[in-house]
Amino acid sequence: MTLSVDQVTLRDRPLLVCDVDDVVLQFTTPLSDFLESLGHRLLQRSYRLHGNVVSADDETPLEGALVSQLLERFFAEQHQWQTPFSDATKALAELSKAMDLVFLTAMPPAHAELRRQLLDAHQLHYPLISTEDAKGPIVAKLHANRPLPVVFIDDMVHNLHSVGDHLPESLLIYLPPDVEIHRHAPPHLPHVKRAGSWKHAQALIVEHLRQQEGQKA
Numbered sequence: 001m002t003l004s005v006d007q008v009t010l011r012d013r014p015l016l017v018c019d020v021d022d023v024v025l026q027f028t029t030p031l032s033d034f035l036e037s038l039g040h041r042l043l044q045r046s047y048r049l050h051g052n053v054v055s056a057d058d059e060t061p062l063e064g065a066l067v068s069q070l071l072e073r074f075f076a077e078q079h080q081w082q083t084p085f086s087d088a089t090k091a092l093a094e095l096s097k098a099m100d101l102v103f104l105t106a107m108p109p110a111h112a113e114l115r116r117q118l119l120d121a122h123q124l125h126y127p128l129i130s131t132e133d134a135k136g137p138i139v140a141k142l143h144a145n146r147p148l149p150v151v152f153i154d155d156m157v158h159n160l161h162s163v164g165d166h167l168p169e170s171l172l173i174y175l176p177p178d179v180e181i182h183r184h185a186p187p188h189l190p191h192v193k194r195a196g197s198w199k200h201a202q203a204l205i206v207e208h209l210r211q212q213e214g215q216k217a
Contacts, residue, residue: 002112002130005141010100014149020105022155024088028179030081044180075111079118087198101126136162149212157188171208
């Protein structure tokens with residue numbers, strides 16, 4: 001089941017909050033495949049979906065309302081299209097030995113239970129919060145001023161900046177997938193760390209925890 005912030009129980013350990021789409025589960029590539037199966041195409045020419053979903057016949061952009069309907073259908077059929085990135089599952093399992101993990105996914109709540117089932121099918125049983133609200137206040141409420149390290153991973157810069165505004169002491173990791181559309185993303189602020197892979201992100205987290213532990217000694 002999906003949870004609210006108040007329903008998540010944390011232990012006396014560091015916290016890792018992680019986005020799902022295009023961070024743990026592939027999103028852009030399967031979405032493109034889904035659209036092509038229906039006679040459409042995703043042109044990855046700017047950092048947006050609306051305006052870039054076109055007819056495969058003549059590249060006429062689809063109306064915004066139709067694009068929204070297609071996204072709703074994609075989420076309803078996510079189990080047919082989305083799979084984890086190859087290195088995500090192992091990295092999360094290793095990090096979970098020392099940290100509490102929580103997924104924070106930005107998606108329509110109507111499809112959140114399907115997301116929970118999809119994650120469970122891939123042995124990703126960590127607590128899941130689904131929201132369309134700003135992520136900064138949610139992560140801050142979840143962390144609740146505990147004297148422990150907190151890490152946030154996302155593929156969207158505005159989410160990282162939101163969490164940084166509310167938890168300036170957190171480690172913020174920008175983990176975009178290797179797809180064309182993300183090459184058009186806005187730049188991140190200097191305090192955000194960019195990771196090129198889950199292995200890289202894991203190394204950044206392990207080093208951050210080591211430094212935090214050293215400061216306590």
